[in-house]
Amino acid sequence: MVTAFVLISVEDRKVHETVRALLKHRGVTEIHIVAGEYDMVAVIRVKDNETLARLITNQIVNAPGVERTKTLFALESHSTYNLQDIFGEKS
Numbered sequence: 001m002v003t004a005f006v007l008i009s010v011e012d013r014k015v016h017e018t019v020r021a022l023l024k025h026r027g028v029t030e031i032h033i034v035a036g037e038y039d040m041v042a043v044i045r046v047k048d049n050e051t052l053a054r055l056i057t058n059q060i061v062n063a064p065g066v067e068r069t070k071t072l073f074a075l076e077s078h079s080t081y082n083l084q085d086i087f088g089e090k091s
Contacts, residue, residue, distance in 0.1 A: 001088055002052050003045050003074035006060055007038040014065030015039055021063040027055050029087060038070070045087040 010018045019031045022042055030043040042060065046052050061069055077083055 001045055001047060001084060002049055003043070003077050003083075004052055004056075005072040005074070006042040006044060006056065007070040007072070008040045008042060008060070009037075009067045009069070010039040010065045011067055018063055018065040021065075022060065025055060025059045027051065028060075045083070 008018070015033060019033070019040065022028050022031055027044050027046040028042055029045045032041045032043070033039065034041055044052060044055060046055060056069070056071060060066065
């Protein structure tokens with residue numbers, strides 16, 4: 001499983017429209033509206049880098065209101081939850 005955090009700048013007044021659009025895509029597991037340089041952070045959990053690349057380049061950057069993005073890749077993930085059981089691909 002690949003985990004990434006996509007920092008997203010959004011046009012004024014389109015934050016909630018953008019959230020709704022992004023949550024429709026498989027692999028977008030969470031959206032956090034934040035304060036600072038970026039307006040939101042999308043947490044992405046997908047099976048491989050190819051799937052991540054398609055999701056970012058085809059869906060996320062083209063979602064309504066998205067002005068720019070920056071992607072951070074998780075090198076390791078640690079949690080009190082079993083993330084593979086929660087977000088892993090089902091057989």
